[in-house]
Amino acid sequence: MSGPALPPGGFEVRGQELMAGGRSVTELAGQAGTPLFIYDGALIARRVSDLRAAMPAGLGLHYAIKANPLPSVVAHLAALVDGLDVASSGELERALATGMAPGRISFAGPGKTDAELRAAALAGITVNLESAGEMRRLAAISAALGIRARVAVRVNPLFELRQSGMRMGGGPRQFGVDEEMVPALLDELAGLSLEFLGFHIFAGSQVLNGEVLIDCLGKTVDLAIRLAADAPAPVRYVNLGGGFGIPYFPGDVALDIGRVGQALAPLLDRARAACPDASFAIELGRYLVGEAGLYVSRVVDRKVSRGKTFLVTDGGLHHHLALSGNFGQVIRKNYPVAIAGRMGVAATETADIVGCLCTPLDRLGDNVALPETAIGDLVVVFQSGAYGASASPSGFLGHAPAAELLV
Amino acid sequence: MSGPALPPGGFEVRGQELMAGGRSVTELAGQAGTPLFIYDGALIARRVSDLRAAMPAGLGLHYAIKANPLPSVVAHLAALVDGLDVASSGELERALATGMAPGRISFAGPGKTDAELRAAALAGITVNLESAGEMRRLAAISAALGIRARVAVRVNPLFELRQSGMRMGGGPRQFGVDEEMVPALLDELAGLSLEFLGFHIFAGSQVLNGEVLIDCLGKTVDLAIRLAADAPAPVRYVNLGGGFGIPYFPGDVALDIGRVGQALAPLLDRARAACPDASFAIELGRYLVGEAGLYVSRVVDRKVSRGKTFLVTDGGLHHHLALSGNFGQVIRKNYPVAIAGRMGVAATETADIVGCLCTPLDRLGDNVALPETAIGDLVVVFQSGAYGASASPSGFLGHAPAAELLV
Numbered sequence: 001m002s003g004p005a006l007p008p009g010g011f012e013v014r015g016q017e018l019m020a021g022g023r024s025v026t027e028l029a030g031q032a033g034t035p036l037f038i039y040d041g042a043l044i045a046r047r048v049s050d051l052r053a054a055m056p057a058g059l060g061l062h063y064a065i066k067a068n069p070l071p072s073v074v075a076h077l078a079a080l081v082d083g084l085d086v087a088s089s090g091e092l093e094r095a096l097a098t099g100m101a102p103g104r105i106s107f108a109g110p111g112k113t114d115a116e117l118r119a120a121a122l123a124g125i126t127v128n129l130e131s132a133g134e135m136r137r138l139a140a141i142s143a144a145l146g147i148r149a150r151v152a153v154r155v156n157p158l159f160e161l162r163q164s165g166m167r168m169g170g171g172p173r174q175f176g177v178d179e180e181m182v183p184a185l186l187d188e189l190a191g192l193s194l195e196f197l198g199f200h201i202f203a204g205s206q207v208l209n210g211e212v213l214i215d216c217l218g219k220t221v222d223l224a225i226r227l228a229a230d231a232p233a234p235v236r237y238v239n240l241g242g243g244f245g246i247p248y249f250p251g252d253v254a255l256d257i258g259r260v261g262q263a264l265a266p267l268l269d270r271a272r273a274a275c276p277d278a279s280f281a282i283e284l285g286r287y288l289v290g291e292a293g294l295y296v297s298r299v300v301d302r303k304v305s306r307g308k309t310f311l312v313t314d315g316g317l318h319h320h321l322a323l324s325g326n327f328g329q330v331i332r333k334n335y336p337v338a339i340a341g342r343m344g345v346a347a348t349e350t351a352d353i354v355g356c357l358c359t360p361l362d363r364l365g366d367n368v369a370l371p372e373t374a375i376g377d378l379v380v381v382f383q384s385g386a387y388g389a390s391a392s393p394s395g396f397l398g399h400a401p402a403a404e405l406l407v
Numbered sequence: 408m409s410g411p412a413l414p415p416g417g418f419e420v421r422g423q424e425l426m427a428g429g430r431s432v433t434e435l436a437g438q439a440g441t442p443l444f445i446y447d448g449a450l451i452a453r454r455v456s457d458l459r460a461a462m463p464a465g466l467g468l469h470y471a472i473k474a475n476p477l478p479s480v481v482a483h484l485a486a487l488v489d490g491l492d493v494a495s496s497g498e499l500e501r502a503l504a505t506g507m508a509p510g511r512i513s514f515a516g517p518g519k520t521d522a523e524l525r526a527a528a529l530a531g532i533t534v535n536l537e538s539a540g541e542m543r544r545l546a547a548i549s550a551a552l553g554i555r556a557r558v559a560v561r562v563n564p565l566f567e568l569r570q571s572g573m574r575m576g577g578g579p580r581q582f583g584v585d586e587e588m589v590p591a592l593l594d595e596l597a598g599l600s601l602e603f604l605g606f607h608i609f610a611g612s613q614v615l616n617g618e619v620l621i622d623c624l625g626k627t628v629d630l631a632i633r634l635a636a637d638a639p640a641p642v643r644y645v646n647l648g649g650g651f652g653i654p655y656f657p658g659d660v661a662l663d664i665g666r667v668g669q670a671l672a673p674l675l676d677r678a679r680a681a682c683p684d685a686s687f688a689i690e691l692g693r694y695l696v697g698e699a700g701l702y703v704s705r706v707v708d709r710k711v712s713r714g715k716t717f718l719v720t721d722g723g724l725h726h727h728l729a730l731s732g733n734f735g736q737v738i739r740k741n742y743p744v745a746i747a748g749r750m751g752v753a754a755t756e757t758a759d760i761v762g763c764l765c766t767p768l769d770r771l772g773d774n775v776a777l778p779e780t781a782i783g784d785l786v787v788v789f790q791s792g793a794y795g796a797s798a799s800p801s802g803f804l805g806h807a808p809a810a811e812l813l814v
Contacts, residue, residue: 090805111763356518398497
């Protein structure tokens with residue numbers, strides 16, 4: 001893809017120039033240096049408001065910090081969403097730093113250490129319990145502190161989220177408590193120094209098929225209603241999970257959130273009737289920030305080897321591992337790519353775009369159709385706002401980390 | 408694998424306790440905390456001396472810093488080897504910090520920036536030229552500085568290194584100059600402000616089959632001899648590459664370096680006859696440090712989900728991406744694993760070992776046979792001295808980086 005009339009993610013084009021936050025990407029890269037991630041705050045805000053408009057009224061929206069933990073991005077989102085979800089004490093600190101009320105922060109993840117559980121209990125956030133063992137450790141820590149830590153039970157459902165990029169439920173899992181074990185766990189929980197809030201049911205991520213997502217949300221609501229019957233107290237909170245995907249690759253079609261929202265409305269009515277004290281939320285990471293981010297690197301060398309043209313940039317998999325096809329993918333596929341200052345210019349050549357690392361894994365684009373591209377030009381990779389800088393081996397080969405800019 | 412009589416890499420066992428550098432791993436982990444990489448300096452030194460004994464006399468041995476750039480490891484190796492190879496200006500600084508003579512340091516990698524070329528030229532190290540464009544940029548920088556930067560031509564051979572984990576030669580590549588283009592490049596080089604030293608021919612990495620390696624070394628020597636005929640000055644340096652692999656997975660058999668050394672001797676004689684002014688070296692990274700490293704994490708949770716036992720540790724792919732199967736591998740295979748304080752104890756259970764990250768990618772061992780393992784026990788992953796801490800997304804999910812210790 002080279003300079004489509006409408007670039008992915010809603011970025012604007014002026015003349016041949018790609019814009020982000022009302023400024024030219026060429027200018028931003030000139031000022032901040034390359035390689036560079038640019039996140040467009042207005043696009044993030046628009047994504048949140050589009051989502052709110054599509055979802056049933058009163059459905060809470062949480063941001064899973066893991067998708068993009070840049071402090072400025074987290075602060076921007078904290079003002080737009082109803083809660084933050086964290087996966088470590090490092091992320092917990094970032095969440096608290098935004099001023100988000102602790103009661104609106106939850107902490108999920110297997111392998112929480114005693115230190116992390118203690119920090120969570122003291123901060124007054126909600127701990128999503130991943131196992132009976134974790135529940136007992138947290139209860140002991142709470143009792144020793146003389147408090148009752150706020151908890152939700154993370155449930156590993158029997159059903160799977162089909163077509164998901166990452167399955168996190170169904171079958172044996174390290175995540176959550178098997179749904180069939182939850183009633184016994186709730187019995188035990190009732191006698192512990194813990195404040196029971198509700199359930200966290202998260203089956204997987206990166207789904208583009210609305211029907212699959214609707215099917216999963218329906219099963220999730222049914223499961224929450226069934227489990228609520230065994231709860232030691234009225235359910236006050238249900239995290240329905242997320243799984244909303246974004247299109248990365250040729251042929252991917254964007255999720256129809258209007259359809260998901262319409263289907264979710266009656267499900268939510270049913271859930272509210274069964275759990276009248278509960279608030280319901282979905283938890284999204286990638287969906288909120290993924291399309292609002294660009295990865296920009298500069299062409300350092302251009303060479304032809306045995307008939308194939310290589311553009312070598314100053315970027316690489318040390319900044320954007322998923323782009324190289326090495327983060328959960330079996331087969332590498334191209335992200336959408338363009339040249340920042342040559343949007344809409346017809347493609348006249350085909351090139352492999354590689355990074356500066358001394359490894360054949362460092363591929364940014366294979367056989368990409370581009371306008372003629374010279375040393376100094378800026379290669380832009382779209383759909384790079386999630387799981388980029390923070391999910392890449394930034395120290396690999398001793399190169400500098402990428403700059404990150406919220407505009 | 409659980410506590411074999413002879414653990415991989417030459418680590419010692421005392422009673423049921425795994426030792427590193429003469430100290431118990433349990434004690435080291437207690438002092439330094441987990442997760443932790445431990446590198447055994449004596450094992451690294453033994454690896455170098457075994458290799459020297461096996462290789463023909465006078466063959467230079469270089470360490471490729473990228474395999475493990477921990478400053479203490481680089482300093483340790485700098486005293487044992489004849490040269491250091493770097494892949495960025497960050498690694499260049501680490502190499503110079505050891506006191507290694509600049510004339511014994513070389514810099515390879517596509518996408519070297521002007522700033523990196525300038526730093527290399529000023530430091531007096533050897534730049535392995537990856538393209539005609541890079542040669543011209545370095546020549547211009549050298550001329551502006553009034554010096555002649557030391558260069559070798561990195562050659563992309565026509566032959567491939569079969570069975571290599573990472574192919575870096577043969578076919579179209581971003582690495583080096585296609586061998587058929589080298590004579591013309593040397594013609595041009597003769598008129599530039601550059602000091603020609605020789606060639607760097609690197610076809611790939613991680614080969615366990617000695618015959619394949621010998622075949623490749625033979626072709627490499629032949630190619631160097633052919634190219635020397637076109638050199639603008641007597642060849643003074645040939646880097647024959649590396650590619651020596653280490654066994655990671657069940658069924659892998661260690662490389663027979665005795666056999667490789669014997670076969671290399673006559674090849675080297677021939678090369679020396681053709682290039683009497685040249686020194687010859689091999690460049691190794693993983694082979695020198697990979698087996699001397701352990702990755703140690705502590706069991707935080709133990710749970711059974713639908714019949715499968717999970718051991719959840721405080722480690723994960725944020726420290727050891729390759730272990731999770733997400734760094735160039737198509738299929739995840741288990742590294743050798745043991746429990747630090749229970750070496751030699753018979754396996755009585757089978758468990759999945761996972762890290763603390765909230766992603767299904769975070770797998771440290773699948774269906775591993777172990778002695779019964781409890782919360783607090785130390786899971787040791789062998790063969791973890793190369794491409795571990797530095798090649799992993801340490802910031803992912805906001806957890807702390809692993810400690811690293813040379814003992």
